[in-house]
Amino acid sequence: MTEPLLEIDDLHVHFETEEGTVEALDGVSITVGRDEVVGVIGESGCGKSVTALSTMGLLQSPPAKIERGSIRYDGQDLLELSKSELNEIRGDDITMIYQDPMSSLNPVLTIGKQIIEPLLAHRDISKSEARTEAKRMLEAVGLADAERLLAEYPEALSGGMRQRVVIAMALITEPDLLIADEPTTALDVTIQAQIVDLLRDLREEFGMSVLFISHDLPVISEIADRMAVMYAGNVVETCAMRELFEAPLHPYTRKLAESIPKVGEVADRLPTIEGTVPELIDPPQGCRFASRCPQYIGDVCDSHDPELAAPDTAATTNHRVACHLYDESVPSSPPWHSRDEHEDSIRNNGGEEA
């Protein structure tokens, strides 16, 4: 990893709802180095967007409350900044692209007005200089006839073009950190691939760091250098992209890696992960993946929350996993058994664990 630019450390976020407190983030730590692309992957409801919105200072409070933790950007804790200090960074040094391009575009304003606005807000330049810059950026994201586009309204554009405009808006201030939250999910597959290629090229061209959020491992694998795998409000594994495919450690990561279709495989025969992400109101004690884990090793999984730590087996020092399988202090008797075997062994021993 390069020198850290963004360091999210032990972030705990709760939402107060009528049904109870949703413990959405339970000590999330993710670091993004300079010029590095970190992919964040996990099923729906794992806390990817809440992590992104916390970093942007865009969580609505109430109901959201940051209980604990820090988000350091270039050495300063964003959670300690005043609103105006945060506004100077947000939209300039750190920008974000959302899943649905229409949610970032105002339908009643021209593309020109919308793309120029962040520049005028953050730079001391004239309108005509901003306009020239806007045209340059529209061309950089692969949009032809930029002059005409500046006068168009969003509804005149296709979904792929809109997302290119949104990317241009996010990059026009040449941010050091781009947060992309499912930027291709709303697009069809061909356009998805084009947008990922574009982001990869722009990242090289502008030399920025990217936090790239997706629930789609093939998409993320096209762009990320390193991965953070999230499950039910925790980061359960971080490693280089290559290691995620070659040596995934956490049982959840292994399931995700297995779920990628091999060439020629029929999509409907893909392995799926049985069960669902647990409720985050009064979540289970111990490992939140225990009830679905094929390598469940017993009470320790239900009673102790595994720490994200370097396992002995890691090929590089940057590999971290939160699983008791890799914790030497946990008394265990390999080979590991599955949850079914574990329950069988309890039954066969008259309720006593074998």
Ligand SMILES: Nc1ncnc2c1ncn2[C@@H]1O[C@H](COP(=O)(O)OP(=O)(O)OP(=O)(O)O)[C@@H](O)[C@H]1O
């Ligand atoms: N405003 C809110 N009020 C209550 N709970 C919320 C709120 N926003 C998010 N949550 C909860 O926080 C948890 C994390 O949600 P989040 O949107 O970050 O998941 P995600 O991984 O981004 O999912 P997706 O891929 O579907 O966007 C979920 O349990 C979600 O229900």
